[in-house]
Each structure stands twice: as C-alpha cells, then as structure tokens.
Amino acid sequence: MFDQNSNPGSPEHDLEGPDKLGHFGPYGGVFVGETLISAVEELAAVYEEASKDSAFWEEYDHDLQHYVGRPSPLYFAARLTNLAQGAQIFLKREDLNHTGAHKVNNTIGQALLAKRMGKTRIIAETGAGQHGVATATVAARLGLDCFVYMGAEDIQRQAPNVYRMKLLGATVVSVESGSRTLKDAMNEALRDWATNVDNTYYIIGTVAGPHPYPLLVRDFQCIIGRETRKQALDQLKSLPDALVACVGGGSNAIGMFHPFLKDSEVAMYGVEAGGDGLETGRHAAPLSAEGVSPGVLHGNRTYLMADQNGQILETHSVSAGLDYPGVGPEHSWLKDMKRVKYVAATDKEAMQAFHDTTQLEGIIPALESSHAVAYALKLASKMRSDQNIVVNMSGRGDKDIETVARLEGISL
C-alpha cells in the first residue's frame, strides 16, 4: 500500500537497490494502469516470500543444474585473445544453456513463481525469440498454456525461433501495432495481462517492466555472475579486471555485473546496439547516445529514446534482441553512479565480431552477444596481457544465420 505523502523519487540509495517500491534512485518504480496494480503487488509479495524460502531456491538450482545444464563454462578464448593482442579474453558460455541463451535462467525462476501462484496461463513478449522460446519451453514442461507476443517485423527476421515456439506448443501472436517490434510486443502483452489478470502470469524477459520484475529477473540472472566469480577465482586466482556484456533490456548484463558491483577493482562495460552509428540516430542505445533523457515506458522510469514530444522512437539494430528504446532501470542508475560504463557497438562491428568468433573459436555467437565481443576486442587491445576480460556470451547464433546470410546477399 502506498503512503500518499511520500515522494518516492528522492531517497538516497546505495548499490543495494531497489527500495520497497522498486526505485533505483530516481529510476524504476511502478507505472502501470490501475487494473494491473493488484497483480504486480501480489507478485511482489509472493516473490518476497519465495525469495526467503530455501526450498524455492533449491528447486531453482536443481532445475538449472539438471535441465539447463549449469554451471556454464568460463572458457579461455585463445585465438580471440591473439587477435586483440592485449588482455586475456574469457567467454562465459551462456550459449551452451538449454534453449541457447541466458534467457532460460529467468524463465525457470518465473515459472516456479507462476506455479506457486497457481496460474494456468503464461504470456510473454519476445524480440529475438530467445525469451519466447525459453518461455514456451518452461510452459511445455509445466503443461501451461502459453501465448508469446512478437512484433510482425521480428517474426520475419527470426523465423526459426517462431517455428520452435510453435513446436513447443505456444501460440505466437503477431503484433501489428506501432513499430511492430519488441516494444509493441510488450504493449500487447500488458494488454493481455490486464484482460486475463486472474489466471495469467506474465513472464517478462528482461530487467524492465514494473517492480518487482527488474528485481526478480536480476536475481534469477545473477547465477551468471556468481558462477563467473567462483570460476575466475578457481581458474585465474583473481577476479577479472573487466566484464563486458551486451545490453538490450539489460538482463544478461545485470546478471553478470551484479555479483561484482562491490568489487571496485572490476571494471564493467555494458555494450548497447549502435546500429548505423550513434551519430546517425539509427540505433538502440539509450545509455550511451548523447542527449537521451529519462522517461516512463512499460512500467518504469529509465533512460528512454523518445522524440521531443515524448513519443517513443523507433530503434534500429541488426539484432532483434537489442532493438528496444528503453533499458532496465538499474542500468540507468548504474550509469548515473558511474559504476558501469555504457558504450555501443555498431551493426558492422557486431557482424565482424560474429565472423571472428565463429572462425577463430568455432563458436557461432548470437548477434546480441557479438556486440559484446566487438567491444571486448577493442578494450582488450588497450589492456595489458596480464589482465583478464570476461565477455558474457549471452547466446548462440543459430537463430541468426538467416539474418547474416541475408545481409551478405546469400539465400539459404
């Protein structure tokens, strides 16, 4: 319940956020229509209780180990290191997870919450289709009805994942409104949720949305950073000097970064989609582009790409999973706190990194993850060879080979 006279934007926060109402400094919060308030409050209460229940985390850990295949390796990429001629490059292999990306860490956790709440119907939004696949997967496993909202544009560019979701028994709903990409899919999922709020659990795929999503998705993704920390101490005998992760909504990045936030010696880089280049305006980089202001969309306050009238801008990226005008509110906070440096890699740089990783390491990276590799190669070349960088290989690129082929004028 709310205190009608409090002004939640103002209290001081440390890196421990969010507060009770979901604020990370001035960001985050709950900005949804009244119909959804009881649903997000119920979810916050259920999650608060579940997160203190060791049986809940035991089941989550068990699923991650036996179903997802965790822990994922921390792999030394010798030939990428050689290419950069600087710091040693390690890849955290989230691409080896069941369903091919980090997204499943979150859907496993949220599926347990849905079960705990007795919901019979699951909905999700998806951009690249990775979160849709990861959601359809857990829904199949629990025998729940599953509806995945996906922009018509993304359905075109991620056809293999669309078919995969259908095979898993999900209904993929094509979203024709607005820019027909991820943000519009999220609008449509919110409309569905408001309509079917009694029996429906909405599995949001990234650290965005109203509180408690940015908190719980982060908690479910922190397995990435916790494992990395332990593996680094085992394999390198020290913490890494730098962490690099791509940022769409920011879930793989926060999962990697969060367990290291208090280790001030670990530098962190969030790599956004630079599209055609930040200077062209055709990108999806609300944190690293100049002149972007905070705004409110999809339930939270965060840096947001909008025109001067407050209309949300269409974004551009070669990678559907990064093609989003906002970003999780905790990242906005970490930007302002200067704890994480946010940078961008262009479509072209990401494509080059995609080929480099494939040819030098025998790993086909997701186009999203290729952005992280692209920046890591630049960063490594400016660092010493006794330093270590961990790049979060957030997903595999099987879903992207048609896109890559098309861009290179090859028809499969």
Place this chain on the structure above:
Amino acid sequence: MSRLREVSDKALTDGRKLLIPYLVAGDPSLGVTEKLMHQLVQDGADIIELGIPFSDPSSDGPVIQLGAERAIAAGTSLIDVCDLMRRFRSKNPATPVVLMGYLNPIELMGYEEFTKNVSECGVDGVLVVDMPPTESFDLRQRLQDVDIDTIFLVAPTTSVERAKLITQVCSGYLYYVSLKGVTGAALSDANSIRTRVSQLRALTKLPIVIGFGIKDVDSVLRMSEISDGVIIGSALVSAIAKLSPHGDETSKEIETATQLIRDARDALNV
C-alpha cells in the same frame, strides 16, 4: 471552486447524470477536434476528456490506439494540445476539460512546465493512466497548487483498502473502470459493477463515473443507473475515424460523428 467541481456538484444536486465523451486531440486534426469539442457541448456533454496522443498506449484497445496513431501522424504534440485548449476556452469558458494521457510526454515536458501550460490554457483536470497514486506525489501537488484536479482510476481488481487511499488523493471525479482489460472491450456484468460502485460510494463523496466498454445507449442507461455518469470513448473515436483529416468535413459530418452523444443525452433526460 474549480469548474470541474462546480459542474459535478451541480449535477449531483440536480440528479443529472454526467455525460463525458473522450476523444483524442489531433485525431484526425487539431481543427477537427476543436469543432468536435464544441459540437459535443451542444450535444449535451457535461465534461470533455481530451486524450493526449501517445505512441505506446498500453492501457488502450485498438480503436483508441489507432486514434492516437492518426493524431501523431498529423504531428500533434502536447504543446499543440494546450494550444487547442486555449482556442476552445476562448469560445467556451464553461465546460470542464480533463486531459487524459500517459506519463512520458508529461515527463519530457517537465512537471513544472506542464503545470504552467495546462493551467494557462484552461484545463480543469488531469488523468495520467500509467501514474498510480504512489508515483503521483510531485505532479499532484503542483496541479493542486493551481487548482487543477488529479483524477485516478479504480479497477475491478482494486482492493477496498486501496480504493480508500485512492479516494483520498483523487479529486474532481472518481473513474471506475468497468472491466478487466483495455478500453473498448466488452462490459462485465452489471451486478458486479453495481456492487463495486456501492462500495466506493461508502468511501467518497466524489462523483463516481464509469468508463471503458460503454458503447451504445443501452450501456449508457445501464451504467448511469448505478453511478453518477458515464464516459464514452472508443465508440466515439471509431465514429471520428470516419472523418476526413483534411479539414473539408461539413458540419453535417461533424454532427454525424457525435450522434451517440446526442442519443445518450436524450435517453438520460427521459
């Protein structure tokens, strides 16, 4: 006393049901919206809800989404909405107007600037769909300082305890959302709405009006019977969708677009 409270208090005393049409500013053009607003007043509207177009209206159904898309395509900004209001006010000093929209355009304008603009152009109330009371303190205070009401929604999913708190921060009128879902969906059954409205009645002296899903004279009569008034949105916006955006619509066409509001007023007056 504010224009909004004056009109709703008088309606309550006279036993007149409030008839509140909603339309999107700039759909299909600012000029047409202004003509429509004057027509709506003639038709018997007590209050007008004027939508601020937003690119991502996630609480609205397809009809109002398309209305917003048309308005944005016509280049309508929040400043334009204020200019429209100023023109309307210069000819109509009496009819309260409530701006209804989403928070992002207001955030980008800045709360201070927004408050100054809406107060200067003669707006009477503000309803921000995605700004719940918890997040409203700053804007609500500023609007209160210039005697503009902040209106909040109560939904079928709102608990009684929460509704009580909402009534404490809400002014002008209380907007009861008749259904679980988005604007323009089908009404839920009248009995459950009646029960909820009488619960709310015990909590507040504010007029309670019902919106979402009211689309014809029949639903107007059913919903007004159990409340202090009704809001008609999607049904009006879909009639407006038939108008030409080029400013060459005849006054006959404008009248046709608002037929439902006249019919509703006639039925309510019987």
